[in-house]
Amino acid sequence: MNIVEMIPIIVKELWATIYMTLASTLASYILGIPLGLILVVTDSDGIHPNPAVNRVLGGIVNALRSVPFIILTVAVIPVTRFIVGTSIGSTATIVPLVIAATPYIARMVESSVKEVDRGVIEASLSMGASPLQVVLKVLLPEAKPSMIIGAAIATTTILGYSAMAGFVGGGGLGAIAINYGYYRNQTGIMIVMIILLVLIVQIIQEIGNIIARKTDKRIR
Amino acid sequence: MAESIIKIEGLTKTFGSGATAVTALDNINLDIRQGEIFGIIGLSGAGKSTLVRCMNLLERPTEGKVIVDGMDLTALHEKELRQARQAIGMIFQSFNLLMQRTALDNICFPLELAGVSRKAARERARELLRIVGLEDKEKAYPAQLSGGQQQRVAIARALATNPKVLLCDEATSALDPTTTLSILELLKRLNRDLGVTVVVITHEMKVVEQICHRVVVIDNSRIQEIGTIEEVFRRPKTEAARKLVFPQTEHTVKFSGKGKFLRLAFNGNTTDRPIIAEMVLKCGAPVNIAFADTKVIDGRMVGHMILQMPEEPEIVRKMLSYLDSQNIIYVEER
Numbered sequence: 001m002n003i004v005e006m007i008p009i010i011v012k013e014l015w016a017t018i019y020m021t022l023a024s025t026l027a028s029y030i031l032g033i034p035l036g037l038i039l040v041v042t043d044s045d046g047i048h049p050n051p052a053v054n055r056v057l058g059g060i061v062n063a064l065r066s067v068p069f070i071i072l073t074v075a076v077i078p079v080t081r082f083i084v085g086t087s088i089g090s091t092a093t094i095v096p097l098v099i100a101a102t103p104y105i106a107r108m109v110e111s112s113v114k115e116v117d118r119g120v121i122e123a124s125l126s127m128g129a130s131p132l133q134v135v136l137k138v139l140l141p142e143a144k145p146s147m148i149i150g151a152a153i154a155t156t157t158i159l160g161y162s163a164m165a166g167f168v169g170g171g172g173l174g175a176i177a178i179n180y181g182y183y184r185n186q187t188g189i190m191i192v193m194i195i196l197l198v199l200i201v202q203i204i205q206e207i208g209n210i211i212a213r214k215t216d217k218r219i220r
Numbered sequence: 221m222a223e224s225i226i227k228i229e230g231l232t233k234t235f236g237s238g239a240t241a242v243t244a245l246d247n248i249n250l251d252i253r254q255g256e257i258f259g260i261i262g263l264s265g266a267g268k269s270t271l272v273r274c275m276n277l278l279e280r281p282t283e284g285k286v287i288v289d290g291m292d293l294t295a296l297h298e299k300e301l302r303q304a305r306q307a308i309g310m311i312f313q314s315f316n317l318l319m320q321r322t323a324l325d326n327i328c329f330p331l332e333l334a335g336v337s338r339k340a341a342r343e344r345a346r347e348l349l350r351i352v353g354l355e356d357k358e359k360a361y362p363a364q365l366s367g368g369q370q371q372r373v374a375i376a377r378a379l380a381t382n383p384k385v386l387l388c389d390e391a392t393s394a395l396d397p398t399t400t401l402s403i404l405e406l407l408k409r410l411n412r413d414l415g416v417t418v419v420v421i422t423h424e425m426k427v428v429e430q431i432c433h434r435v436v437v438i439d440n441s442r443i444q445e446i447g448t449i450e451e452v453f454r455r456p457k458t459e460a461a462r463k464l465v466f467p468q469t470e471h472t473v474k475f476s477g478k479g480k481f482l483r484l485a486f487n488g489n490t491t492d493r494p495i496i497a498e499m500v501l502k503c504g505a506p507v508n509i510a511f512a513d514t515k516v517i518d519g520r521m522v523g524h525m526i527l528q529m530p531e532e533p534e535i536v537r538k539m540l541s542y543l544d545s546q547n548i549i550y551v552e553e554r
């Protein structure tokens with residue numbers, strides 16, 4: 001098959017890639033934001049220190065982050081089968097993607113929230129803010145621009161993982177690259193896939209930067 | 221005598237434990253009266269910030285009581301304490317505004333915490349912006365405001381819930397001399413017009429001199445001296461107070477002759493008239509200027525000077541009474 005004949009397949013898998021990436025990012029953020037916030041709040045110099053919770057969650061996050069993604073994907077196949085019913089295809093890939101990305105995003109959120117000036121937190125406590133009010137009205141809004149930049153980085157990382165999943169039965173552009181570009185030795189296809197992935201990364205990064213710049217009021 | 225608004229009894233604060241323990245405050249007893257502007261002065265590391273942070277329990281005392289407006293804060297539960305904090309405003313050296321909120325929304329913040337409706341909060345915030353002279357800046361973000369303007373927003377924010385007390389931790393230390401004066405004037409006006417008790421923490425004596433009614437000198441985690449500005453600054457009794465009124469001895473030119481050396485402090489309460497020259501003319505005898513480090517800020521003289529006085533006791537007496545009449549602070553240099 002030449003590239004022109006491949007176009008419908010490419011378009012279909014491009015959508016699969018976008019679907020996997022966005023769905024996984026969204027799910028990972030839904031889990032990762034609370035996790036990151038708990039890590040900050042329960043830290044020894046946080047607003048509600050809890051060494052036990054902090055150490056257990058921190059340990060889980062570190063453990064998950066140290067397993068290479070490909071190995072994780074294979075290792076969680078039973079879980080994937082249980083949740084999705086199959087371990088093959090785009091939707092199935094979302095499961096290992098979320099498991100891999102959540103701890104990563106929790107750390108990104110943690111680092112963004114830790115950038116919030118200690119003095120501002122102190123000032124809100126002096127005004128009688130409760131820990132929950134500090135989280136909702138101070139930490140999250142003040143960390144927002146930094147978290148948006150983090151989200152762009154996280155999304156591109158998840159995109160990279162999703163392409164990797166193509167090696168072990170996932171769909172998307174990665175699957176085309178491996179099935180046609182590598183197994184059938186079609187260098188042209190491989191190059192097109194690489195260009196497409198690079199383009200998507202650039203677009204996501206640029207959108208992230210623009211939104212962060214627009215929302216950050218620290219810039220005059 | 222006015223009623224007590226902040227009463228501190230036997231307060232001790234120790235950070236850490238064992239061999240690395242640091243005692244930041246050691247058995248502090250203090251009674252701040254309703255409606256006064258009270259200064260807490262001391263060199264860096266003396267324990268001033270720790271003391272003021274104990275006044276709203278941002279720092280929990282290791283021992284002792286903190287009674288604000290008749291309530292012992294150390295006995296309150298978390299929720300009651302948060303309620304009590306709404307009656308104690310606080311401003312800081314670094315302003316600590318929410319950078320992602322406008323000036324108006326920053327002032328609304330404590331009102332939101334207190335459950336005030338959005339509409340009422342905005343109305344109150346606008347009124348406060350007017351009081352601090354920033355009515356045209358309600359939509360500005362902190363990054364678009366100067367240091368002095370940011371501190372005005374912080375003051376407005378601290379006053380939003382009508383607190384009885386305003387704690388100021390080095391509130392002017394990040395500002396230039398002119399802005400410092402204008403912020404101090406504002407605090408003075410708020411104290412007079414709203415009756416809010418102001419507690420000013422600083423390492424700069426000119427701040428205390430400018431606005432405080434009474435002052436306590438803290439050094440080495442302890443209260444060294446307490447009294448009116450007059451008492452503490454014109455006649456410092458302790459070494460700690462002397463160090464603050466007359467910053468450390470520099471190299472001085474030694475002249476021959478037996479006259480005593482006198483150290484004069486100018487704290488911005490005198491204008492830049494040639495005081496020494498007038499004194500010399502009036503008393504009919506020369507003095508040696510052994511050291512001088514003074515400058516004029518906004519037409520006010522700041523700094524200090526060491527004079528070698530004439531030998532005749534009669535002339536010295538005349539000179540001292542002249543200095544007294546000019547409100548110049550002096551001590552004999554040892």
Ligand SMILES: Nc1ncnc2c1ncn2[C@@H]1O[C@H](COP(=O)(O)OP(=O)(O)O)[C@@H](O)[C@H]1O
Pocket residue numbers: 235236242243244262263264265266267268269270271
């Ligand atoms: N959180 C803390 N942990 C340990 N030591 C502290 C802490 N806060 C203050 N200190 C120590 O307490 C002493 C007084 O500090 P502080 O109250 O900040 O002084 P000041 O405001 O007068 O400069 C210093 O020796 C300081 O190092």
Ligand SMILES: [Mg+2]
Pocket residue numbers: 268269270390
């Ligand atoms: Mg301090």
